[in-house]
Amino acid sequence: MSVDLEKTLRPVESPMVPYPAKYMMLASGETMVIRQATRDEIPTLLEYVEPLMRVERDYYDCVASRVYSELLGWYRYRVQDEYVLVAQIDGELAAIVNGRQVTPTLGMSLHTLALRRGLRVGAHAFAAKMEYHIDILDHDEVLVVAESPIGFRRWMIEYQLAERFETPHELGGVPSYALTRELFDRARAKLVVGRRPVPAELLAKAEEAILPPSDPPTPPMDALAATRAAYDATGTALIQQRRRQEREVDHA
Amino acid sequence: MRDVFVAGIGITSFGRLEYPLAEIAAYPAMMAMQDSGVSSVDQVYVANMGGARLNHQTALASAVVDTLSLTPAGAATIENGPASGAAAIKEGFLAVASGMHDVVLVTGAERMREVNALDATDFVATLTHPIAEYIYGVTLPAHAAMFTRLYMDKYGVTERHLAMVGVKNQNNAMRNEFAHLQQPITIDGVLDSPEAFTNNPFVAEPLRFFDCCPVSDGGACIMLVSADVMKGLDRPAVRLAGVGQATDSHTVAEREDPTELPAVRLAAAQSFGMAGVEPQDIDVAELHDAFTILEIAESEEVGFFAKGEGHLALEKGETELGGVMPINVSGGLKGRGHPVGATGIAQAYEIVHQLRGEAGDRQVADARIGFTCNFGGFGNNVLALTFVREG
Numbered sequence: 188m189s190v191d192l193e194k195t196l197r198p199v200e201s202p203m204v205p206y207p208a209k210y211m212m213l214a215s216g217e218t219m220v221i222r223q224a225t226r227d228e229i230p231t232l233l234e235y236v237e238p239l240m241r242v243e244r245d246y247y248d249c250v251a252s253r254v255y256s257e258l259l260g261w262y263r264y265r266v267q268d269e270y271v272l273v274a275q276i277d278g279e280l281a282a283i284v285n286g287r288q289v290t291p292t293l294g295m296s297l298h299t300l301a302l303r304r305g306l307r308v309g310a311h312a313f314a315a316k317m318e319y320h321i322d323i324l325d326h327d328e329v330l331v332v333a334e335s336p337i338g339f340r341r342w343m344i345e346y347q348l349a350e351r352f353e354t355p356h357e358l359g360g361v362p363s364y365a366l367t368r369e370l371f372d373r374a375r376a377k378l379v380v381g382r383r384p385v386p387a388e389l390l391a392k393a394e395e396a397i398l399p400p401s402d403p404p405t406p407p408m409d410a411l412a413a414t415r416a417a418y419d420a421t422g423t424a425l426i427q428q429r430r431r432q433e434r435e436v437d438h439a
Numbered sequence: 440m441r442d443v444f445v446a447g448i449g450i451t452s453f454g455r456l457e458y459p460l461a462e463i464a465a466y467p468a469m470m471a472m473q474d475s476g477v478s479s480v481d482q483v484y485v486a487n488m489g490g491a492r493l494n495h496q497t498a499l500a501s502a503v504v505d506t507l508s509l510t511p512a513g514a515a516t517i518e519n520g521p522a523s524g525a526a527a528i529k530e531g532f533l534a535v536a537s538g539m540h541d542v543v544l545v546t547g548a549e550r551m552r553e554v555n556a557l558d559a560t561d562f563v564a565t566l567t568h569p570i571a572e573y574i575y576g577v578t579l580p581a582h583a584a585m586f587t588r589l590y591m592d593k594y595g596v597t598e599r600h601l602a603m604v605g606v607k608n609q610n611n612a613m614r615n616e617f618a619h620l621q622q623p624i625t626i627d628g629v630l631d632s633p634e635a636f637t638n639n640p641f642v643a644e645p646l647r648f649f650d651c652c653p654v655s656d657g658g659a660c661i662m663l664v665s666a667d668v669m670k671g672l673d674r675p676a677v678r679l680a681g682v683g684q685a686t687d688s689h690t691v692a693e694r695e696d697p698t699e700l701p702a703v704r705l706a707a708a709q710s711f712g713m714a715g716v717e718p719q720d721i722d723v724a725e726l727h728d729a730f731t732i733l734e735i736a737e738s739e740e741v742g743f744f745a746k747g748e749g750h751l752a753l754e755k756g757e758t759e760l761g762g763v764m765p766i767n768v769s770g771g772l773k774g775r776g777h778p779v780g781a782t783g784i785a786q787a788y789e790i791v792h793q794l795r796g797e798a799g800d801r802q803v804a805d806a807r808i809g810f811t812c813n814f815g816g817f818g819n820n821v822l823a824l825t826f827v828r829e830g
Contacts, residue, residue, distance in 0.1 A: 212632035214639060214649065216625030223519060252661045307638055362605050380634040 198267040203288055205317045206272055208390055209381035213306045217276050220385055220393040221315045224271040224283075229262040231397050232273070235244075235280050236300065244407045246335035247300075253358070254298045257285055269297070272319065274312045276303065278398040282312035286320065286329070287357075294320035294329035295357055296366075299338065302400040310341050314379045317346075321371045330363040332356045346374050440536040445660045445677045446786045447475030453619040453631070453657035453776035455552045460487070460494045461502035463781075464548035468507055468789075471544060474660050481540035486527035486547030487780035488520060489562055495552050503546065513540075514598035515552045520566045521729070522815025523547065524659070524783020525684075525822035531663045532682050541668050546586040546660035547785070549778030551696060559654045563779065566816050568690040580651060580652040582691060582817040583730035584643035587785035589698045590732055591645065598645060602630045603753055604731035605649045605773055611760060612770025614801040618656045619776030650731040655776030659785035675795040681716070681825030683709025691817050702821040703812060707741035710810070710823035718742030721825075722806040723793045724764065725786035728771040729812035734758075737768060737812050741823065760801060768793070768801045783813035787824060794828040 205301035208222035224232065236258065239251035260266040267287065274282035281303045287295040296316060301309030320329040331348055333339040342348060356363040370380075385393075449470025455461055464485050472478050485500040496502065500514035519526035524547040531545040552558045564578045590596050606626055612618035629639040629649045639647045669676055685705035688694055711717060718741055726741070728734035735749040743764050744752045752758060758766040769775050769789040772782060790809035792798045807828045814821050 212628055212638075213634070214624045214628040215622060216628040304619070311637075340556075356815045377640070378637060380637045382633065 197264040201268050201291075203268060203270060204323050206270065206315070207383055208362065208385045208393070209315070209383045210385045210389055211311060211381045213276070215306055215309070219274050219276050219281060219311065220389060221272055221274045221312060221381065222385075222390070222393055224273045224397075226262060228273075228397055229258050229271070232258055232271070232280070232283060233262075234398075235302070235399055235403070236283070239300070239302075239404060241402050242406050244404070245337055247404050250298055250300055250334055254283060254285065254300050257297055261285075270319070272312065272313075272315055273397060274308060274394045275397065276386065278392055278396060280397050280400050281308045284312045285315040286316055288324060288326070289330075292325075292327045294324065294326040296320070296329050296331045297358065299334065299341075302403045309337070310345070310378070311380065313341060315381065316372055317366055318379055321366070321368050328365045328367045330354060330356055330365055332358055332361055332363060334358065343434060345378060346370055391434055441538055441654045441795040442666045443532050443535045443663050443679045444666065445679060445787070445791045446477055446542075446664040446669055446672055446674060447471035447473070448662070448791050449474060450617050450785060450788050451658045452617045452805060453655045453778060453785075454461060456656040458551045460490050460496050460548055461499060461506050463550055463658040463690045463716050464499065464503045464546045464660075465506040467545040467658045468503070468544050471546075471660040471662045475674060477662060477664065477665070477668065477672070479544055480509050480512050480542050480544050482508070482531070482534055482543045483509060483515075484527040484530050484543065484545045485516045486523040486545070487516055487549060488517075488518055488523050488782060489549060489551060489779065490516075491582065492562055492565075493559075493778040494550050499548075506537060509544075518780075520564070520815040520820060521727070521777075521779045522783060522813045522820050522822050523780040524785065525787070525811065525813035525824060526783070527814075528661065528663070528679070528784060528787060528824060529682050529684060529822060532679055535663050535665050543663045544660060545663060547781035547783065548658035549780040550656045551654050551778060556654055571690045571692065578643070579729065579817065580643040580646060583732060586697060586736075587645055587730070587732040590736065591641045593698055594750070596732070596735060596750045598647075599626070599630060600735065600753055601646070601650050601731040602626055603733050604728065605629065607753075608728060608734070608767045608773040609649070609761055610774075611723055611768050611801065612774025614768075614799070615770050615775055618770040618774050619653050619657070619762065620770065620774050624649055632642070646730055646732070652729045652772040652777040655778045657778035657781050659781045659788045661784060661787050661791065675680065676829040677791050677794045678721065678827045678829050679824065680710070680827040681714030681823070682709035683707060683711075683713065683823040685709070685821055687812065687819045688818055689816070700736055700818045700821075702818050703737050703740040703814065703823075704777040706821040706823040707810075707812065710825045711742075711777060714808075714825035714827060716808055716825060716827075720808050721810045722808050723766070723768065723790065723803040724766050724810040724812070725769060725789050726766055727782070727786075728767055728773045729777055729814070731773065733814060734766060734771065737814065738764070741810070741812060760803065765803050768798070783811070786811035786813060787826070790824075790826050794826055
């Protein structure tokens with residue numbers, strides 16, 4: 188008797204209301220669209236996430252590796268009830284956030300990966316993720332942890348998350364924190380922004396293609412570069428080294 | 440006193456530097472030696488504020504002089520808060536002007552991003568009065584915010600004026616390859632759009648995120664030489680013509696009028712007087728805009744504009760590149776960054792770069808006289824330098 192093994196291994200997905208796209212202006216004056224990514228777009232995202240697995244700063248290596256695995260797992264139907272949101276500026280990928288619905292009332296925040304720095308791109312994307320859980324999926328709370336000091340500042344400090352230490356988080360099994368509906372409502376006016384509906388032309392541009400980030404995070408410079416360089420006139424040796432490392436990442 | 444010239448300049452990229460503090464100081468010094476063609480140095484001064492506290496590095500000058508293979512030249516570290524850089528330049532000036540030395544390297548470095556932003560803010564706050572200010576939680580953003588509120592009430596400065604300074608300087612930094620912030624900002628993005636409040640939240644009301652300089656690593660150096668040494672060099676002759684320094688009460692609350700910055704006024708007057716110039720003679724200036732309000736206030740105190748009218752000059756575009764009094768075309772502390780011990784030297788670097796006509800996209804046309812204001816404490820220890828292009 189034949190067995191449909193794939194049917195056994197593949198999780199049965201629960202119906203989830205889609206995330207309605209929104210847009211916002213950044214400090215730079217650029218417009219950023221945040222929308223739900225489709226499964227078909229995952230291979231493109233994997234291509235952009237992969238180089239970050241070798242960026243050994245600000246936990247990009249750790250977070251990118253896990254995001255890669257989570258995206259691939261969802262793409263290959265091995266994660267239950269996952270969703271992925273992308274932030275785009277002029278079509279370029281600026282951030283990826285993802286999470287899971289654990290039960291109809293509980294969400295699990297997975298990762299926030301910002302590819303543009305200095306404009307609160309990651310913070311806006313995280314806020315959109317929380318908005319999805321609380322406002323759209325109607326979860327009572329979302330379990331959250333921070334893997335980097337940046338995450339600590341953005342989630343633990345800004346949202347003043349509640350403790351759910353008795354519940355291990357899916358990321359590393361560490362004690363969870365939680366964003367409750369009450370905490371989200373308290374933070375909403377200060378931290379959650381965005382306008383809807385997204386103008387048709389803007390949304391079409393975002394959906395047409397996810398373009399590669401033009402200024403993604405790069406590996407740190409070699410700590411011994413200064414010693415090795417004969418002269419660092421105008422910092423050139425370091426700039427050149429950075430460019431060389433970027434090329435190596437591009438070619439890897 | 441003998442005339443003192445700037446023979447060489449050097450700078451690192453500002454931002455996060457992942458190499459040791461001594462090397463952050465040594466790199467720009469190597470560049471200044473290469474720039475001048477002079478490799479024999481009598482004395483090295485190293486400006487630094489936080490090495491001991493942030494980087495577990497004391498006796499920085501000893502480390503730097505050896506890193507540069509300049510032993511047995513004299514070496515000393517100068518710590519004078521955020522005015523350490525210009526204070527070290529003053530020491531270098533005195534060493535050459537007095538005839539004691541002919542070639543002095545003045546380099547500055549800071550590695551502040553070794554700690555997180557909260558610890559960096561606390562570190563800078565240690566310059567406040569320990570009993571009257573620090574123990575109550577006063578930080579530099581808090582000082583600047585109180586000063587800003589008073590300035591707004593008294594002179595009609597608005598949040599829009601502050602944002603205009605931030606936008607101008609951060610966008611100027613886009614023309615400076617060594618600047619920390621390489622991201623343009625707009626008034627819409629930080630003030631007017633529905634998202635502006637979140638993009639640009641209050642740090643210490645009324646100062647917002649983009650009103651404050653970033654926490655930076657970085658180094659800068661200038662080489663000071665005597666006229667005899669300068670004559671033998673094939674570099675444009677820029678003379679350090681004026682040096683002024685003044686102090687004020689340690690505790691801000693003890694000042695008669697907290698909206699006045701008399702140390703800025705006195706230091707600038709001394710510097711202009713020594714150089715034999717007037718504020719209106721200055722072609723390009725670097726002012727200490729650790730907070731946007733300080734550019735406005737200092738531009739008045741040094742005499743570029745009447746008291747209470749700096750923001751009006753800003754409205755007219757007079758302080759932009761191409762305006763009648765270009766200020767902080769390097770990006771200033773706001774855009775280039777503020778590695779505290781190096782800042783005063785980075786300001787001098789920019790002015791010499793400008794007076795030599797080597798500043799590229801951000802060059803101020805026909806600049807011959809330049810000025811810097813390095814503001815220590817909350818205005819309690821200020822240095823002002825005037826540079827003149829000779830020939």
